[in-house]
Amino acid sequence: MTTEPILDIQKLVVRFPDKTVLKDIDWTIQKGDMVSLIGVNGAGKTTLIRAILRQLRPTSGQIVTHPKQIEYGYVPQFRNVDPDYPLSIKSFVGLTRLKHRLPFYLPKEHQALVRVLKRTNLVQIQNSRLGKASGGEKQRAYLAQALINEPDLLILDESTASLDVQAKNELMQLVRHLNETEALTVIFITHDFELAKQYTKKFAFLHDGALDTGAIEDLTDDFLMKHV
Numbered sequence: 723m724t725t726e727p728i729l730d731i732q733k734l735v736v737r738f739p740d741k742t743v744l745k746d747i748d749w750t751i752q753k754g755d756m757v758s759l760i761g762v763n764g765a766g767k768t769t770l771i772r773a774i775l776r777q778l779r780p781t782s783g784q785i786v787t788h789p790k791q792i793e794y795g796y797v798p799q800f801r802n803v804d805p806d807y808p809l810s811i812k813s814f815v816g817l818t819r820l821k822h823r824l825p826f827y828l829p830k831e832h833q834a835l836v837r838v839l840k841r842t843n844l845v846q847i848q849n850s851r852l853g854k855a856s857g858g859e860k861q862r863a864y865l866a867q868a869l870i871n872e873p874d875l876l877i878l879d880e881s882t883a884s885l886d887v888q889a890k891n892e893l894m895q896l897v898r899h900l901n902e903t904e905a906l907t908v909i910f911i912t913h914d915f916e917l918a919k920q921y922t923k924k925f926a927f928l929h930d931g932a933l934d935t936g937a938i939e940d941l942t943d944d945f946l947m948k949h950v
């Protein structure tokens with residue numbers, strides 16, 4: 723494992739008019755880390771991620787990335803897609819790659835699309851309609867959409883929350899495979915301690931505006947009893 727930081731958060735404070743949500747947070751993520759971000763509802767996980775994605779300006783402190791500009795991939799929680807949604811899985815995955823108005827892919831885009839469909843096991847069902855896909859297949863399509871631009875940092879935002887046990891495990895195995903074979907750096911936001919323990923190597927636990935970090939083995943029942 724390399725110890726090259728990709729994200730370095732220093733003394734981060736986020737204060738809303740009625741509440742300080744993040745109090746002096748330090749957090750370093752190394753390239754190739756797969757880390758769970760855990761915290762009860764309202765702990766500030768979304769706020770922290772919005773600050774990382776530069777959607778929210780912190781009250782103080784800083785977030786430094788190495789290199790200075792990195793590409794982020796964001797996979798949202800399961801969304802209920804209209805069963806009549808007209809796009810195929812392939813077209814949906816390619817949406818974020820289309821930076822022009824041509825009705826076809828440029829060769830480079832096509833290559834990126836083929837590659838990402840392979841990496842996310844979607845080749846067989848690429849021409850099926852997204853609206854008709856299972857929960858797990860949809861989640862793989864969102865993952866593929868987040869991966870197509872080759873992100874340096876992938877953020878999974880409770881992406882497993884509404885999936886059944888088998889689909890959860892399939893998605894996590896796929897993400898772990900990408901992490902292990904391509905050194906993809908992953909932040910997995912979750913309420914599911916068991917999934918966190920099974921699939922990630924480190925944790926960051928947000929409570930009362932502070933962040934505790936450690937190796938996943940240290941996320942013991944004792945630790946949780948003290949903090950949850």
Ligand SMILES: Nc1ncnc2c1ncn2[C@@H]1O[C@H](COP(=O)(O)OP(=O)(O)OP(=O)(O)O)[C@@H](O)[C@H]1O
Nearest residue numbers: 738739741743761762763764765766767768769770
């Ligand atoms: N723009 C805002 N203005 C004021 N308060 C906010 C704003 N955004 C979030 N908050 C408050 O900050 C706190 C943390 O919210 P946040 O959504 O970051 O928590 P969370 O850990 O992601 O919760 P959940 O697990 O429920 O998604 C909450 O009390 C929320 O109401």
